[in-house]
Amino acid sequence: MAxxxxxLTPGPTPVPPEVLAAxxxxxxxxxxxxxxxxxxxxxxxLKQVCRTDNDxxxxxxxxxxxxxxxxxxxxxPGDAVLCVSHGEFGERWAALAGVYGADVRRLAYEWxxxxxxxxxxxxxxxxxxxxxxxxxxxxxTGVVSDVEALAAVACDAGALVVVxxxxxxxxxxxxxxxxxxxxxxxxxxxxxxxPPGLALATVSEPAWERCERxxxxxxxxxxxxxxxxxxxGTPFTPAVATVAGLDVALGLILEEGLETAFAxxxxxxxxxxxxxxxxxxxxFSPDDESAAVVTAILTPDGANAKELVLSLRERFGxxxxxxxxxMATRLFRIGHIGWFDVxxxxxALAAVELVLSDMGAPIERGVAVTRALEAYAEAVAPA
Amino acid sequence: MAxxxxxLTPGPTPVPPEVLAAxxxxxxxxxxxxxxxxxxxxxxxLKQVCRTDNDxxxxxxxxxxxxxxxxxxxxxPGDAVLCVSHGEFGERWAALAGVYGADVRRLAYEWxxxxxxxxxxxxxxxxxxxxxxxxxxxxxTGVVSDVEALAAVACDAGALVVVxxxxxxxxxxxxxxxxxxxxxxxxxxxxxxxPPGLALATVSEPAWERCERxxxxxxxxxxxxxxxxxxxGTPFTPAVATVAGLDVALGLILEEGLETAFAxxxxxxxxxxxxxxxxxxxxFSPDDESAAVVTAILTPDGANAKELVLSLRERFGxxxxxxxxxMATRLFRIGHIGWFDVxxxxxALAAVELVLSDMGAPIERGVAVTRALEAYAEAVAPA
Numbered sequence: 001m002a003x004x005x006x007x008l009t010p011g012p013t014p015v016p017p018e019v020l021a022a023x024x025x026x027x028x029x030x031x032x033x034x035x036x037x038x039x040x041x042x043x044x045x046l047k048q049v050c051r052t053d054n055d056x057x058x059x060x061x062x063x064x065x066x067x068x069x070x071x072x073x074x075x076x077p078g079d080a081v082l083c084v085s086h087g088e089f090g091e092r093w094a095a096l097a098g099v100y101g102a103d104v105r106r107l108a109y110e111w112x113x114x115x116x117x118x119x120x121x122x123x124x125x126x127x128x129x130x131x132x133x134x135x136x137x138x139x140x141t142g143v144v145s146d147v148e149a150l151a152a153v154a155c156d157a158g159a160l161v162v163v164x165x166x167x168x169x170x171x172x173x174x175x176x177x178x179x180x181x182x183x184x185x186x187x188x189x190x191x192x193x194x195p196p197g198l199a200l201a202t203v204s205e206p207a208w209e210r211c212e213r214x215x216x217x218x219x220x221x222x223x224x225x226x227x228x229x230x231x232x233g234t235p236f237t238p239a240v241a242t243v244a245g246l247d248v249a250l251g252l253i254l255e256e257g258l259e260t261a262f263a264x265x266x267x268x269x270x271x272x273x274x275x276x277x278x279x280x281x282x283x284f285s286p287d288d289e290s291a292a293v294v295t296a297i298l299t300p301d302g303a304n305a306k307e308l309v310l311s312l313r314e315r316f317g318x319x320x321x322x323x324x325x326x327m328a329t330r331l332f333r334i335g336h337i338g339w340f341d342v343x344x345x346x347x348a349l350a351a352v353e354l355v356l357s358d359m360g361a362p363i364e365r366g367v368a369v370t371r372a373l374e375a376y377a378e379a380v381a382p383a
Numbered sequence: 384m385a386x387x388x389x390x391l392t393p394g395p396t397p398v399p400p401e402v403l404a405a406x407x408x409x410x411x412x413x414x415x416x417x418x419x420x421x422x423x424x425x426x427x428x429l430k431q432v433c434r435t436d437n438d439x440x441x442x443x444x445x446x447x448x449x450x451x452x453x454x455x456x457x458x459x460p461g462d463a464v465l466c467v468s469h470g471e472f473g474e475r476w477a478a479l480a481g482v483y484g485a486d487v488r489r490l491a492y493e494w495x496x497x498x499x500x501x502x503x504x505x506x507x508x509x510x511x512x513x514x515x516x517x518x519x520x521x522x523x524t525g526v527v528s529d530v531e532a533l534a535a536v537a538c539d540a541g542a543l544v545v546v547x548x549x550x551x552x553x554x555x556x557x558x559x560x561x562x563x564x565x566x567x568x569x570x571x572x573x574x575x576x577x578p579p580g581l582a583l584a585t586v587s588e589p590a591w592e593r594c595e596r597x598x599x600x601x602x603x604x605x606x607x608x609x610x611x612x613x614x615x616g617t618p619f620t621p622a623v624a625t626v627a628g629l630d631v632a633l634g635l636i637l638e639e640g641l642e643t644a645f646a647x648x649x650x651x652x653x654x655x656x657x658x659x660x661x662x663x664x665x666x667f668s669p670d671d672e673s674a675a676v677v678t679a680i681l682t683p684d685g686a687n688a689k690e691l692v693l694s695l696r697e698r699f700g701x702x703x704x705x706x707x708x709x710m711a712t713r714l715f716r717i718g719h720i721g722w723f724d725v726x727x728x729x730x731a732l733a734a735v736e737l738v739l740s741d742m743g744a745p746i747e748r749g750v751a752v753t754r755a756l757e758a759y760a761e762a763v764a765p766a
Contacts, residue, residue: 007410012623015410023624024407027390027398027578029702060580062443062619065603072600100600189620195410197443197580197622216600217455217483220448236445237572239580239622240395241406319412 142285525668
């Protein structure tokens with residue numbers, strides 16, 4: 001095992017040293033004035049990152065717990081719920097809604113396809129649903145959907161809109177209020193550059209109203225407890241250290257500026273795609289400006305992606321992600337979410353090139369890194 | 384605000400520096416071999432601390448999420464559930480069971496009372512229930528109940544036994560398997576000496592059988608997902624850094640030895656009670672060897688406990704806990720859970736003595752610290 005490690009997965013993502021240091025400060029009490037101030041600042045920063053004036057609730061939980069909070073607070077048995085599914089996380093929405101007894105309709109695409117607003121409009125016209133569940137960045141495929149257009153169509157049809165923004169928040173534009181999104185769910189461990197362990201949900205007034213009428217049982221994720229506890233900070237003992245880290249990370253993000261961060265992510269995606277293509281690899285992610293979060297790449301015929309992932313780790317200490325399910329032998333994914341610069345991309349590409357060559361795959365040598373650097377430079381400073 | 388801080392609450396508790404350092408290591412991927420090995424070791428150590436061969440499930444969550452996991456997986460609407468309630472957390476069990484539609488019966492005591500096994504036997508004989516929810520250490524009052532005797536009675540009545548051991552696990556004896564406890568719920572942030580953010584549940588075979596029959600909706604806390612995911616580690620992205628810290632903390636606990644840790648906690652409780660009595664204060668916790676987790680103390684008439692707590696913090700950087708609800712003006716609580724030695728107790732007592740004196744309370748000066756040290760020495764080396 002190599003001594004130096006590179007975490008290049010789409011989450012958990014690398015955590016900046018000043019964030020790690022904040023998580024390792026001596027423990028403080030969650031009801032004391034220091035933590036209350038810290039918590040209030042972190043929530044205020046989250047509102048800025050989400051671009052919302054709605055309530056932002058913070059849960060000590062994985063992202064999936066945040067998803068469940070949305071379903072448990074908005075879905076009563078029998079409710080019509082439309083899930084737009086184009087990968088692993090769209091399927092998770094559908095499974096969750098099913099567990100809570102929803103009448104689940106799927107607008108389903110092949111994995112890797114980009115959902116279309118006109119399909120959603122037609123689906124809602126044919127078969128109305130009061131709640132639409134969307135995935136912004138489908139981490140399993142690299143597809144970033146056009147949530148602005150999808151949300152507009154859902155709003156027009158009178159539905160509440162819930163968005164899984166776990167891997168997109170802070171990486172690609174998301175305008176919670178301007179786009180009329182009722183609920184955004186995200187997590188600490190992706191573009192927010194903090195360790196895993198916190199999930200968040202933004203809640204609009206119409207979502208609060210629906211929450212009050214929902215009959216599904218919930219306690220830990222009962223949004224109303226978090227709203228009532230605003231004065232106290234949190235209703236239950238939060239992950240104090242992770243909140244401290246998240247607060248510092250959010251400060252870094254806002255200092256860089258959200259627009260700059262979005263441009264950087266778009267350029268990183270561009271660099272990664274151009275480099276991969278230059279060495280002759282086929283993209284699974286759309287070769288499109290929108291794919292700024294994670295790049296999904298197919299291995300050449302005969303080159304097993306599982307073997308590639310293993311070899312990258314064992315030879316070079318580089319961790320990238322594999323593909324889900326049937327795609328496990330053909331797909332690998334390079335994350336570029338959060339604390340990344342172009343040299344993380346060139347490191348990934350250089351190592352992939354080396355390992356695939358050694359596996360006997362027909363790879364163009366010596367061009368990927370240069371092409372990635374060029375593409376990055378073009379993207380950050382367009383002509 | 385004083386520069387040096389002392390966290391003397393019953394949770395979150397102070398975290399040893401080697402544990403903090405482990406939480407601040409560079410982030411690793413939760414599906415990689417490093418984390419899988421770390422996770423497996425942490426779970427194995429938890430089994431040793433819980434003294435169980437049952438499955439131990441680890442959730443990224445506050446302790447209350449662990450409680451909800453027990454209720455969501457074991458309670459279907461209409462199920463008869465008996466909650467033994469003698470404080471804040473007994474009431475939380477009852478509220479949770481109620482949310483899931485249980486037919487909730489309470490065996491309720493005054494706060495500060497110790498539940499009696501014979502009462503539980505009678506209650507179950509009069510009105511059988513398939514599930515009994517107990518609190519081991521009632522953090523709101525300092526009472527540690529005799530879970531061995533209570534569980535024996537519940538087992539005899541054919542009920543499954545679930546124990547809230549959030550503030551007791553690692554501080555006072557708990558024999559999950561030997562006492563026939565089906566489910567133990569605990570958290571990372573008390574005697575386990577790690578930051579908050581992880582909850583655990585031990586699950587016996589009869590509890591697994593009941594879980595399979597339970598109809599309540601659950602997804603994130605669905606125990607079956609965690610059992611199926613044993614090979615992968617966790618079904619959802621866990622709080623990687625907190626698991627790393629917990630693993631180190633559990634190593635420290637097992638290195639000290641559980642019996643030594645129990646004796647230390649008993650001696651700390653004894654020292655705290657003797658010191659408080661020596662300065663003329665009245666105990667709210669039972670003056671009993673069992674009260675080893677947190678000491679609840681009444682302020683003298685006319686001395687507002689809220690003012691005491693605030694003054695300790697502002698003048699000396701010392702955080703102790705106040706009382707819940709009606710007790711807020713009369714009660715304060717000194718925690719001695721986890722990474723504590725006798726000088727934490729003498730610090731707390733010395734500062735309480737100083738502040739209460741300055742508040743004009745009739746306090747015996749200059750005896751508490753000496754008496755606490757004597758009591759500690761007697762407790763750790765009985766004649």
